[in-house]
Amino acid sequence: MAAKREQEPITMDTFLSGLWRENPVFVMLLGMCPVLAVTNTTENALAMGLATTFVLVCSTGLVSILRDFIPKEVRIASYIVIIATFVTVVDYAIQAISLEIYNALGAFIQLIVANCMILGRAEAFASRQPLGKTLVDALGVGAGFTLALLCLGTVRELLGAGEILGVQVFPDGFEPWVIMLLPPGGFFVLAGWLLLFAWLKERQNQRAAAAKEATADGR
């Protein structure tokens, strides 16, 4: 697949596939730990998504530049060192930007290192593709990851606190579902999104099958 892609020009599709069709969270089920852990508010989800995207773009970019230079035997070790470097950079940058966000995300900023999505992208895509394409792909995957985090974050904050980005949405009479902010809520909301996507996909398949049958009957 990778060899075929090399001939193709950079298209919108490279970006969109990471964002939607091969969404790292909903489709590939990668990098779940931060997805569940820091999505109890929309703000945290956004910060985490942006931090991860930054690390993803920088490290896959560098891997792509160095792809002919790094011997195959030490590639994983090299990738991990590169990723860890950028995570340390992000760690200090967030501390400098806002201590509040830093305290809210806690150890999960440093745990970006262990996000299998980034290592996976570096190994499967960046190590074989030129810089431009790698960057577009990384941006797409990063955007998909951020989107997924936001999907969870908004639902959990809305139901768990009746707010979005700290602005009250539901009237005072709304009793918050505190469980949504707690660990089980993370599992349930993600399961809910997966169910929704599975249902949509199944309906799409059924429609396609029905359409096919109809054309077959018509002949």
Next chain:
Amino acid sequence: MSAADSTQAPQAPSPTSSLRLVFTLGLIALCSGLLVVSVVEWTRPIIADNHERALQQAVFDVIPGAVERRDFVLTEQGLVPKEETDARGEVIHAGYTEDGALAGIALEASGRGYADVIRILYGYDPACECIVGMSVLESQETPGLGDRIETDPDFLGSIEGLDASLTEDGTELKHGIRTVDPGEREEPGDIDGITGATVSAEAIGDMLHRSANKQLPQLQGHWSELERNE
């Protein structure tokens, strides 16, 4: 990283020479080291400034009327400004009002709550011998239940002005600080509990008592050293 080098070296039976592997990894480690160091150096003052401002805000929150802060450490020679000593020990944040009078001191305390360790900062005013404010620095308490220790008005209200006077001989608190059931305060050292956050509220009372009981007797007789000498 040398650790990474040593693992990769045994993989020598490969087309690439192990020298080249070590060289590549060393080069990458060098570059990453340089990048990290430059970012750390660049952000260090900003981060220190952020911490400083957060602490300043927390101290002013728990000492009503304070607009200026100085840090002290209790040593054998009495209270010494933090910047003048290397001695380690509990830091005492002293807050001063606009005209330079001592408004109170802020002390840190911590203890185990319901979910994890809770860290608080509380203000003590030597003039009224009472606790004047409390703010939670760090907690993992259950949202909506345990975290009401940060918002419950009765609970926080009963901490403000809480008696923390010492016995005649100055070795311990006259009235032990404890958290009781909501609306059942009898002793001067009682704090109103919170329904649904019993454990968290009791943990706060407990850590206030332990910290005050230990630190205030030690500070006895040193209050004058906190007065500004300008």
Next chain:
Amino acid sequence: MDADSLSYIFLNAAIINNFVLALFLGICPILGVSGKLGTAFPMGVASAFVMLIASLAAYGINIVLGYFELEFLSLIAYIAVIASAVQLVEMVVKKFSPPLYRALGIFLPLITTNCAILGVALFQTSYEYDFLQSLTYSLGAGAGFILAIVLMAGLREQVDLADVPSVARGAAMSLMLAGVLSLAFMGFAGLGG
């Protein structure tokens, strides 16, 4: 119990703040390898072993880096040590149990990117645990991880036999099971308090 006592640290890491079900660390292997009890248990043991190595190494790294005042390099050092330890485990498993090596397959090298292991190193540093406490903490975290992955595997083996609607098969079902387990584990909060 005192918050710093060894028994509390163990209990806290294993059950109260279970790494998987309360702190969301190591979800990937939990979803990936927990299909069968036969592979889940060895996977848990291998991860717990790497955790132990990572914890001991992190303790040493902290001393060395603290001495040279290079704390900002700690993250890079931890991950390098973890990657090395994982390769060690991989070689051992490959040599002594080839069937197990094939069963664990791709997930064995992925222990490197198991956040639970890096998490042990990071948390024990932020809690400023001494040597014995770090050791206890990593043992507790390992026990908690094994417990979670075995529980998940047991539940999933049962669910495989049940008549689940087709949309809910697979990951969504596993996540819901994890959610229910997580609810159950919430009941342990306040234990020992």
